[in-house]
Amino acid sequence: MGFQNSSNLGTTPLPSINFNTISFIWYDYLLFTLVLGFSSLIGIFFGCFRKQDTKKEYLLGGKRMTVWPIAISLIASHTSAITLLAVPADVYRYGLGFWQGCISIFLLHFTTSYIFLPVFYKLELTSVYEYLAMRFDERTRMMASALYAISLLLYLPIVIYIPSLGFATATGIGVHVVAPIACGICIFYTTIGGLKAVVWTDTFQFTLTVGCLVAVLMLALKKAGGFFTMWNTALEGHRLDVSFDPDPTERDGFWAVVIGLTFLFTAQNSVHQGCVQKLLSLPSMGDAKKSCFIYTQGCIIAKTLSIFIGLTMYSVFAGCDPFTTKKVGRNDELISFFIVDVGSSVPGLSGLFFAGVFCAALSTLSANLNCVAGTLYTDFVSKMMDPGISEKTTSNILKLLVIIAGVCGCLMIYVIEHLGGIVQLSISLKGITIGPLLGVFSMGVLTRRVNSKGAFYGALLSMIFMLWFFTTVKYYEKMGHLKYEPKPLSTANCDYVFSFNETSTIKPPPSNVNIFFLFKLSFYYYTMIGTLVCCLIGSCISFFTNTKNDPVVPKKLLCPLVHWMYDDEEEVEVENRSNGDYLNIEMALELTTFHEEGTKRRMTLGPLDV
Template identity: 85%
Template structure:
């Protein structure tokens, strides 16, 4: 039936419905408190008993970190509350389209390990945006750093808002009380502990999060009648449908998800200060590549667990949808309601699960707080400070930046909570800044032909366009003209009376076809659009502004995969050009020139 008929109420009197609510007992609160308290103790240990008074210690762990803790920390940072709460609810409503992104995670290992990481690791950068100053100019670097900071400020409140809402549903404590407390704990251990605290806390938190997901999945599968029963129910409910239709307006089409998430994951990891900062903390490039491989496989496992929980939720609620019966009002409440339904007989499961959810959120939050502090200090604060400032002062400034950014992210919750569905919102926001940033870095490492003007204006114009595009899409969504058609929902097997007079399969109407085609594109393509637009504009501007006497870009600033395009003689001559702000002296230039002449005479 259509949505227009959903508001029709039954004429008979309705009985009181005993809705299940999440009840926190003393042991739930105890488990929740112990987990968050242990995270703080890790920060105290590294902050007070393992001194980190230098920038290198605070941001890179002294480059003495190990492969497995770094890999697990990266998986934990990637496995946010969005993975634990939002993705299962999205699967329940729209099917397993997001699971196709596992292909994108396989591709992510290639883009990170063989395109971007070799360049960044060889240059030994504190901030990857230093690369843009070396490859293009300081203006491009400053703009990219600012875009990154803004992108994180938009993303961090999403990360903390989701578990806060779930916990508020569980305990009755308001979201705006829970969120500041959780942010405060994270800010505390990130501020005093630095990267080492972030990595080891992430390792502990990820272990707990995965444990909770596995426990919930096992209990849910038992209630659903086993894995094969769950799978068949999901198949009958069209939750396992895969569409290879190339139509870019399909929300979860195969090509939209795989192509879109490949670009988004690349922007989110390969050129992300938080990820690269952890890779650079390893002692060798081989260790960094090994850690990257473990990281991508861990992400696939975490995503798979979340997808299976979403499918199992559908199998349990297939005949009596809690949205239609008004047991839950929004997607973010579905998983908490589900936890009560499957785990009410297990004492402490609710507290442990929400501790795991908060662990997922805090690991993401702490990693981003640490890296955005490093970026702001390196690319902005250090420019106006005395170059002779002590390392201890620099470390203290970094800690202050963590506090400021954390507080700003917490305050942004008041805005984010009004912007709609979390999965769609988080992916859409990535296109505004991450698309142009990926375009700039891709042009830098893959081509010598792109100049500083092309990079700067390509990123700027692309960012402005994507901001306008995002606001227009949100406007059409707010006006009710833009909707994504969900999978069918049913109330045919409900055993109680609810306030609608029909129990047939329910599906919302699709978008208004009168909207301009571009605004109906799947949100998975937003990062692709931002990247492609940046590259196209940058290439055009560079083509018309390049000069013959422009300095040749050193090969060390290019991806090793494109070195074959440039001969060795050109590579040696480029050393005479300006490189990273320094010129070679006259004697070196004469020596290089003489060697070229001698080699030419030998060949002749």
């Protein structure tokens, strides 16, 4: 059913909110400008006074980074404006279902540290897609790199659109003015500063963001009447409901969120260039695991703070929903009004919070710009360049790629803003590309039985299937045949006059009886579907195309957890073929390079900590 008026919600007297007076004041603008300006100064420092003229310095920080800055940078990259603005709004309307994803984040540490990272770290990769060329072939690597580039073009506009919309709501400045300015600042410091600028800017930005989150939450709890009042109001409003119903069509069911987000978080971290690149910049595997553990725990804390802000926002607005009364035009704008109102008692807090929100967006954007530049150069541009090209020229090309990727992401905002709710859109879109990517990497590290044909066509056909699937679902949503109904909302305690026609607002739920079951699945499952489709197609094709002449995969390209499945005789056969008996020339070249790089590393850095 649609929005509801309910007299049993919001029984606590609510403070009066004058939306007409909510706006930024001069010191809000000043603090906002100072924070973004300081971020640029960090980029200038590393770009001009700590010059990074080599590919290794620009992309991996010279492999001299330390555990805590990398961990905080990873948390900052993961804690985007979606977490800070879209998640509280989602909690306000649908409850704390997303909070169940903290279980998935906890599991993420194990999938990253014990399945994928040991393989990538030992191979000394710049791009994780180099692994696919070694495990399968160059064609599969190019396919995966293309999928990754597409995923960024789809995701980065969402990252920058959300804070731009929030800032526009609070200040009246247009979204299409704010977004290009923010993108320009991020492109600037990422371009000239490289990975070190990204990491240290992320550290500064995340510290500010968490501080603002805690301050806003404390003030909001005070406005709501305290933690227990907030909790009881959320309980009355069904925002704390948890459903263990195994029905996969339920939007926020426990199993949909935990299983779906486990696949999603694994895909966007364990095999994602942005995350892996930072972990590879650490000097040892032990440091990488420590950083990964700190990262996952920090993400849980950040998401919990965001969930509590959403519950507190509901407690404040429980008896007078501004979305129903048309005080807020879009649900995504609700958090902006809430933050500015709560922060009005502390001069400058609103400006700092939105600066923190932009910092979260910029840290995500900068991290992805840096790593997409590395991927595009390694997997595409370098193949067209003279092998004798200087390191300084390589660094300049990488900077140009950062600019191009940033501009493309900014332009895509004009498309993203028309596609609906942000949390659902973000998770759904990722399923198109990162689901197949997780599938092809999983087949690579977990089994020898999948060959290059299976990997390539599995990823390609899975992406095509997910694109068709996503488009069909969006069509049904646009036609009104599919819709997730929000939790009850009320206007019973409003102390201002508003125009509200209850009969025109409350509508019967859309009819979806004629829609195929698959299209009704919770959007949390989309990444899992893409992964499983890729693995199923890839395994079937490999089964029918495998021959005795196919090269045997060496254990070094497999996850250590599956080494017990393959006996020593198979490994002897692999070593014999590595001496020149490979039928796959590309694999032979990649393995030869691996042995050479491993020897150089042992001579310069000592034994690997694996």
